[in-house]
Amino acid sequence: MSQQYIAAIDQGTTSSRCIVFDHDGSIVSVAQKEHRQIFPKPGWVEHDAEEIWDNVLDVVHGALSKMSITVHDLVAVGITNQRETTVVWDRATGKPVHNAIVWQDTRTDQLVRELGGDAGQDRFRELCGLPLATYFAGPKARWLLDHVPGLRERAEVGEVLFGTMDTWLIWKLTGRHVTDVTNASRTMLMNLATLDWDDTLLDAIGVPRAMLPEIRSSAEVYGTATGTLAGLPVASALGDQQAALFGQTCYSPGEGKCTYGTGSFLLLNTGDKPVKSVNGLLTTVGYKIGDEPATYALEGAIAVTGALVQWFRDKVGLIASAPEIETLARTVEDNGGCYFVPAFSGLFAPHWRSDARGVIAGLTGYIDKGHIARAVLEATAWQTREVVDAMNVDSGVELTTLKVDGGMTANNLLMQFLSDVLDVPVVRPIIAETTCLGAAYAAGLATGFWSDTETLRENWHKAAEWLPSMEERARGKGYRKWKKAVERSMDWIDEDDKED
Numbered sequence: 001m002s003q004q005y006i007a008a009i010d011q012g013t014t015s016s017r018c019i020v021f022d023h024d025g026s027i028v029s030v031a032q033k034e035h036r037q038i039f040p041k042p043g044w045v046e047h048d049a050e051e052i053w054d055n056v057l058d059v060v061h062g063a064l065s066k067m068s069i070t071v072h073d074l075v076a077v078g079i080t081n082q083r084e085t086t087v088v089w090d091r092a093t094g095k096p097v098h099n100a101i102v103w104q105d106t107r108t109d110q111l112v113r114e115l116g117g118d119a120g121q122d123r124f125r126e127l128c129g130l131p132l133a134t135y136f137a138g139p140k141a142r143w144l145l146d147h148v149p150g151l152r153e154r155a156e157v158g159e160v161l162f163g164t165m166d167t168w169l170i171w172k173l174t175g176r177h178v179t180d181v182t183n184a185s186r187t188m189l190m191n192l193a194t195l196d197w198d199d200t201l202l203d204a205i206g207v208p209r210a211m212l213p214e215i216r217s218s219a220e221v222y223g224t225a226t227g228t229l230a231g232l233p234v235a236s237a238l239g240d241q242q243a244a245l246f247g248q249t250c251y252s253p254g255e256g257k258c259t260y261g262t263g264s265f266l267l268l269n270t271g272d273k274p275v276k277s278v279n280g281l282l283t284t285v286g287y288k289i290g291d292e293p294a295t296y297a298l299e300g301a302i303a304v305t306g307a308l309v310q311w312f313r314d315k316v317g318l319i320a321s322a323p324e325i326e327t328l329a330r331t332v333e334d335n336g337g338c339y340f341v342p343a344f345s346g347l348f349a350p351h352w353r354s355d356a357r358g359v360i361a362g363l364t365g366y367i368d369k370g371h372i373a374r375a376v377l378e379a380t381a382w383q384t385r386e387v388v389d390a391m392n393v394d395s396g397v398e399l400t401t402l403k404v405d406g407g408m409t410a411n412n413l414l415m416q417f418l419s420d421v422l423d424v425p426v427v428r429p430i431i432a433e434t435t436c437l438g439a440a441y442a443a444g445l446a447t448g449f450w451s452d453t454e455t456l457r458e459n460w461h462k463a464a465e466w467l468p469s470m471e472e473r474a475r476g477k478g479y480r481k482w483k484k485a486v487e488r489s490m491d492w493i494d495e496d497d498k499e500d
Contacts, residue, residue, distance in 0.1 A: 006021050006074065008021065009056055014037065015034040018030070021437065025459035044105055049099070071232050079169055104303060104344075121133070127192065128201060161213070166238075175226070178216050181294055182288075197215070233446075245257055245287070247437035248403050256269065257403040262307045265301050266402075269295060270286075272296065279391075281299060281390050282301060289446075300349040300388075302380075304342040304343070318369050337367075339485040340358070384421075402419075403427050405433070
C-alpha cells in the first residue's frame with residue numbers, strides 16, 4: 001500500500017496554509033498564501049472571506065502538487081483557524097453579506113459596554129468563561145445584525161448563517177453548518193458546562209439561534225469534501241491556539257504552551273473541569289476528542305506581538321524583513337530605558353482595557369533605532385510575563401517550563417530574553433508548526449490514522465532550549481518599568497474618539 005498522509009488547513013490572521021504530515025508527525029509539504037488586511041476605519045479590521053476560501057483551495061492544491069500527492073493519498077483533512085473572526089453568509093447563494101470582522105477589530109467597543117450595563121465586564125463570565133470584550137465573536141455578529149439592512153429579519157428565519165472561519169471552511173468544503181467546541185467557546189454564546197448554545201446568552205447579546213451552527217467535538221468526521229477534494233473526510237476543527245495546545249501534546253493538567261504569531265496565546269490544560277479566573281485570564285475549552293469528555297484550559301491572550309514586528313517593518317520601514325529586527329536589536333546591549341507597549345487594539349489579558357493605545361515610553365536623546373528594535377522584541381516577553389504571573393495565581397501551580405511555537409520562536413534573542421524575564425527554561429519542539437500539527441493529530445485520531453494520544457506524545461522532540469541568565473535585580477527593575485509603561489497606555493480613548 002502506498003504511503004498515506006494527513007493534511008491540515010491553517011486559516012490564520014494574515015495567511016492561509018496547508019501542511020501535509022506523515023505518520024511520524026513530520027512535515028512532508030507546505031504551501032502558504034497571504035490575504036489582504038482591510039482597515040476601513042481606525043480600530044476596524046476586516047478580511048474578504050471569499051478571498052480566503054480561494055486561497056485555501058490554492059494552498060491545498062499547492063501542498064499536494066509539490067510532492068506529487070493526490071487526494072487519494074490523504075486519509076483526512078483537519079482545520080485550524082484564527083478564532084473569533086466572524087463571517088455571515090447567505091444560505092442560498094453562499095455569498096458573505098459583509099467582510100469578515102477580524103478578532104482584533106474594536107468596533108464593538110460601545111456595544112460591549114452597553115451589554116455589561118451595571119454588572120460590567122464579568123456579566124456573562126459565569127456562563128461562558130469570558131469577559132465582555134471586543135475580542136469575541138458574538139458581539140461581532142450582533143454588530144452585523146444591527147448594521148446590515150434587513151439582516152436580523154433574515155437571520156431569525158435562518159436565511160443567513162453565522163460562523164467563525166472553521167465553520168465557513170467546513171461549509172464551503174462539505175455543505176455542513178457546524179463548528180467545534182473550541183471555536184464555539186470563543187463566541188460568548190456557548191455555555192461552558194453544557195457545551196451548547198445558551199438561551200440566556202443568545203437573548204442578552206441578541207443573536208438568533210437559527211443562524212448558528214451545530215456544535216460538535218474537535219475530532220470527528222463532519223462530512224466529506226466535494227469539488228476537487230471530493231471524498232476526503234473533513235475530520236477535525238480546532239481554534240488555532242487550542243490546536244497548538246494539542247499539537248504540543250499538552251494532554252495532562254498543568255501542561256501548557258505559548259504560541260507566538262500575530263498575537264500570542266498561552267494556554268494551560270486544567271483537565272475536565274473549567275477553572276474560573278480571577279486574574280484576567282479566559283476560561284475556555286481546550287479540546288474534545290469524539291465522545292470523550294471535554295478538556296478545559298486557562299488562556300492568556302495577547303493581542304499584538306508578531307504584528308508589532310510587521311508594523312515596524314511595513315509602517316516604520318526600519319527593516320525590510322521580519323528576521324532583520326534581531327540583527328538591528330543586537331546592535332545595542334539593552335533597550336536604553338525604552339519600552340514599547342503595543343496596545344494597538346487595546347490591551348487583552350490580563351488587563352482587558354479597550355481604552356488603551358500604544359505608547360513608547362522612556363525616550364531620551366540617547367535612544368536610536370537599535371534600542372527601539374529591542375524594545376519591540378522585549379514587549380512580547382514582558383506581555384508574556386504578565387500572563388504567566390496571572391496563570392500561576394489562578395492555577396495554583398508555578399510554571400516550570402514554557403513550551404513555545406510559532407514564527408517568532410525563530411528569533412533567538414527574543415527566546416533568550418523570554419527565558420530571562422520568566423526565569424524558567426523555554427523549549428521549542430522540532431516541529432514548531434504545532435497549530436497545523438494539532439489539527440492533523442485530531443483528524444488522524446478521528447479516522448484511526450493514529451491510535452491514541454500516547455502515540456502522539458512519542459512524536460514530540462525538543463529542538464532548542466533557552467535557560468535564564470538574567471540577574472534578579474535587572475529582571476525586577478525591567479518588569480517594574482514595563483508596568484509603568486503599561487499604565488501610561490491606559491485611558492487614552494475619549495468619548496469623542498469613538499466611532500458609531
